[in-house]
Amino acid sequence: MGQVRHGSATTTHAVRAAIQRSQASLAQLSRELGINPKTVAKWRKRATVEDMKTGPSEPRSTVLTEAEEAAVVAFRRHTLLPLDDCLYALQPSIPHLTRSALHRCLQRHGISRLPDVEGDKPKRQKFKRYPIGFFHIDIAEVQTGEGKLFLFVGIDRTSKFAVAQLVATADRKTAWEFLQHLLEAVPYQVHTVLTDNVLCREELAA
Structure with missing residues (x-):
């Protein structure tokens, strides 16, 4: 299965891996790959070629307090x-x-x-009808x-x-x-x- 990139990604897994292996300077890699030096620096620092998850680490409601x-x-x-x-x-x-x-x-x-209240669970005691x-x-x-x-x-x-x-x-x-x-x-x-x-x-x- 091919790589699925988010909409604003400018690099592929292969390019990111090449950046991490290369000993060339940030400026040289930026020119060779045609990408921003900040992007080169970002992927050189990372230990993975996967995109980081975006959004809040703990999802919360936008409606409820x-x-x-x-x-x-x-x-x-x-x-x-x-x-x-x-x-x-x-x-x-x-x-x-x-x-x-x-x-x-x-x-x-x-x-x-x-929760399922049927199946193999013991039958509940019947309570008085009100x-x-x-x-x-x-x-x-x-x-x-x-x-x-x-x-x-x-x-x-x-x-x-x-x-x-x-x-x-x-x-x-x-x-x-x-x-x-x-x-x-x-x-x-x-x-x-x-x-x-x-x-x-x-x-x-x-």
Whole structure:
């Protein structure tokens, strides 16, 4: 298979190898090969004839902030909901989130596909069936380069309708605000809310 060069390349692998083997001066090689002396110097310093990768070493979203991307990842891992369900639940908190941006984010973190729950795995225990409107609330920690955030997540055990909200602190005030947000966001009656989290449990009991 022939060499594939990027669009702005002025040398081939053979020319680069010749530069690295040659004892001639930069000026002489530049004249003989008809290329810029800086190009000759660049390839003489390198130990390979391959082009270096361009672009950021760690790809990041051009749409999402670091905190928003971390929230998306935490939500997906916490709920294991399909792509469109994640999008619907996260858009109120991240209005500029698009389906394509969400998909690329999940791909970057290796979670674009949900884990297989069938095959040779043991059968899961069947849980009690609940009527629609039975929500469970939890809090997931979101680690970013600037510190720790908290993602409140509420999900209906039957319909899988989910609501999420990213906050800087997790306390009784933000727990109460999320509970109000959940009740306003759900398009049907919420009759039961359960949680294993102490903060949320205190607000439900208040």
